[in-house]
Amino acid sequence: MSTLALPPTIGQAGAGPATIDPAEVVARTSSRPSPSQAVAQTFSMAWRATKMMRRNPEQFFDVTIQPLLFTAMFAYVFGGAISGSVSDYLPLMIPGILAQTALITSMATGVQLRDDMEKGVFDRFKALPISRLAPLAGPMMADLIRYGVAATLTLASGIAMGYRPGGGVLGVLGGWLLTIVSGWSLAWVFTWIGTLARSAQAVQGMSMLIMFPLTFLSNAFVPAESLPGWLEAFVKVNPVSHVVTACRDLINDGAVTAQVGWALVGCVALVVIFAPLAVRSYARKM
Amino acid sequence: MTNAVDVTGLVKAFGDVRAVNGIDLEVRQGEIFGVLGPNGAGKTTTLRMLATLLPIDEGEARIFGVDVRREPHRVRQILGVTGQYASVDENLTAAENLRLFARLQGISRRQARTIAMELLDQFGLADAxxxxVSKFSGGMRRRLDLAASMITRPPLIFLDEPTTGLDPRTRGQMWDTIRSLVVQGSTILLTTQYLDEADQLADRIAVIDHGRKVAEGTPEELKAQVGSSTLQVTLAHSDDRDLAMAVVRGVLAGEPTLSPESGRIAVPMTTADDAADVLIALRKAGVGIQAVNVDRPTLDEVFLAITGHGAEERADTAAGTGWPGGTNGDNGTNDTSGVLEVAR
Known part of the structure; x- marks a missing residue:
């Protein structure tokens, strides 16, 4: 019988035998999805997310308008006060804006996922024999596009305002990649919050509480040395500061410093801690 | 042969409310089994627990012998679930929905395309x-939802109130579709608030109330407790009532009841044909009639007959069933108010 050659759980509407044999179906079931199945399912969920993006272009507002607005606003408002001139401020600020953009975008990932989880279709995802990781990891994979767009626009608007990165093409590319990687890693934190919170608004609220101190109590917009001692101590351990410094080293100097290593270690740590938490919390909620 | 569904002592509590309070169910292979009950009786909660969508608090549940608590992933491969709120993606087209669900279940890209087209055709959605899906009517959504549950041709299909909110014509189409699934060899467990739906579709029915099973049997057995319909005769002269009662007793086995206004007699009938016999007998006896109507027994009358109390709404537990949107009050209540009206 031709059906035996097919992978388990496959169905053929019309093509298979006329009647269904329950005993055979039960015999073919597996007790958990294999890693390769989980990867394939994640790709399918990512496909769904990109379809949704294409149909709701307003999802791109935050990654298009915000970077442009923040870059211009911060440069002209703080430039003179902090660095004496806008052009002197840009090398300090652009990597800071990149980190801020990554944080804001990753927050949106969590809020959107929570919003999506309210929909009836998530009931079907939960009832399907698929890895509990896929519905979370799929949209996050598609969101790599959003991080890419946000980072590109931030850099482009900086360059348009007269920023000339000293790190050259490779340095800029490195900073761009680091921004995307950190945004994606951070998104697991907000996704985890998303699985815990009661509503998308709650995720938004909680995420704001996390985001503001992390961005502004960092070296993103001002030199850490200019701060009072106790604040400087916090700023130095703030992971956002490490990402910002790493981005500066890459983009301005083209140097792969220890800071770049620390930033990457931080990203790995975020994923290792928060991805399992998010998946477990999602699976528990069933 | 293993039962399709074997459930003993199923319990689910939401806070202090035991939404499901020790339900036993046994669904045999190849049958349509109906779970009948009013809103908030625990039907949806039961189904969601069996579909691995809600954790089971207490009790044993097996689907084709597979333990639902211990092996949820295995159970998900045997089941097709169609929820009360169409669980399809609004942001995708009908074909994209089916392709996505097929791909998620390990079907190749090419085959997913073929299956999607075949199912859309089979469910009359090829043109759409x-x-x-956001542009779909309610009936189209339900059909797409059902089509999505059929992708892997599962041996067991759960349908949660498959026709709530549909117009009568669409509802008839849905019934035909559901019947065709059984022909293919699927077993079906469906919930409904409508006695006539359970009557039309189900081989056996369990009546659920306040999280407990209060009756079980074939539609005929259940209806026998209330008669298949009731003939209401309003007499032209209330003086004739003793004569009329005697005439009715002479024609039918069921005991007629005199309604409070005294001028009205309610006659339980096993078939609507009995109405003609009663009316002819009344005419022969010279009893004048002011008005006549025939009512099908409502769920409430069945409830009244079985439990001795009406099937009142319980909004408190309806909100706790855990469907998305279940707390919006959009629980199909407006569609059912007519059905759940207190018996006249």
């Missing part, structure tokens, strides 16, 4: 294949 490339339309966004």
């Amino acid at each position: 294949a490339d339309r966004l």
Whole structure:
């Protein structure tokens, strides 16, 4: 019988035998999805997310308008006060804006996922024999596009305002990649919050509480040395500061410093801690 | 042969409310089994627990012998679930929905395309294949939802109130579709608030109330407790009532009841044909009639007959069933108010 050659759980509407044999179906079931199945399912969920993006272009507002607005606003408002001139401020600020953009975008990932989880279709995802990781990891994979767009626009608007990165093409590319990687890693934190919170608004609220101190109590917009001692101590351990410094080293100097290593270690740590938490919390909620 | 569904002592509590309070169910292979009950009786909660969508608090549940608590992933491969709120993606087209669900279940890209087209055709949605689901009518959504549950041709299909909110014509189409699934060899467990739906579709029915099973049997057995319909005769002269009662007793086995206004007699009938016999006998006896109507027994009358109390709404537990949107009050209540009206 031709059906035996097919992978388990496959169905053929019309093509298979006329009647269904329950005993055979039960015999073919597996007790958990294999890693390769989980990867394939994640790709399918990512496909769904990109379809949704294409149909709701307003999802791109935050990654298009915000970077442009923040870059211009911060440069002209703080430039003179902090660095004496806008052009002197840009090398300090652009990597800071990149980190801020990554944080804001990753927050949106969590809020959107929570919003999506309210929909009836998530009931079907939960009832399907698929890895509990896929519905979370799929949209996050598609969101790599959003991080890419946000980072590109931030850099482009900086360059348009007269920023000339000293790190050259490779340095800029490195900073761009680091921004995307950190945004994606951070998104697991907000996704985890998303699985815990009661509503998308709650995720938004909680995420704001996390985001503001992390961005502004960092070296993103001002030199850490200019701060009072106790604040400087916090700023130095703030992971956002490490990402910002790493981005500066890459983009301005083209140097792969220890800071770049620390930033990457931080990203790995975020994923290792928060991805399992998010998946477990999602699976528990069933 | 293993039962399709074997459930003993199923319990689910939401806070202090035991939404499901020790339900036993046994669904045999190849049958349509109906779970009948009013809103908030625990039907949806039961189904969601069996579909691995809600954790089971207490009790044993097996689907084709597979333990639902211990092996949820295995159970998900045997089941097709169609929820009360169409669980399809609004942002995708009908074809994209089916392809996504097929791909998620390990079907190749090419085969997913073929299956999607075949199912859309089979469920009368071929013309709407490339339309966004957000533009679909309620009936089309339900059909797409059902089609999505059929992708892997599961041996067991759960249908949660498959026709709530549909117009009568669409509802008839849905019934035909459901019947055709059984022909293919699927077993079906469906919930409904409508006695006539359970009557039309189900081989056996369990009546659920306040999280407990209060009756079980074939539609005939259940209806026998209330008669298949009731003939209401309003007499032209209330003086004739003793004569009329005697005439009715002479024609039918069922005991007629005199309604409070005294001028009205309610006659339980096993078939609507009995109405003609009663009316002819009344005419022969010279009893004048002011008005006549025939009512089908409502769920409430069945409830009244079985439990001795009406099937009142319980909004408190309806909100706790855990469907998305279940707390919006959009629980199909407006569609059912007519059905759940207190018996006249």
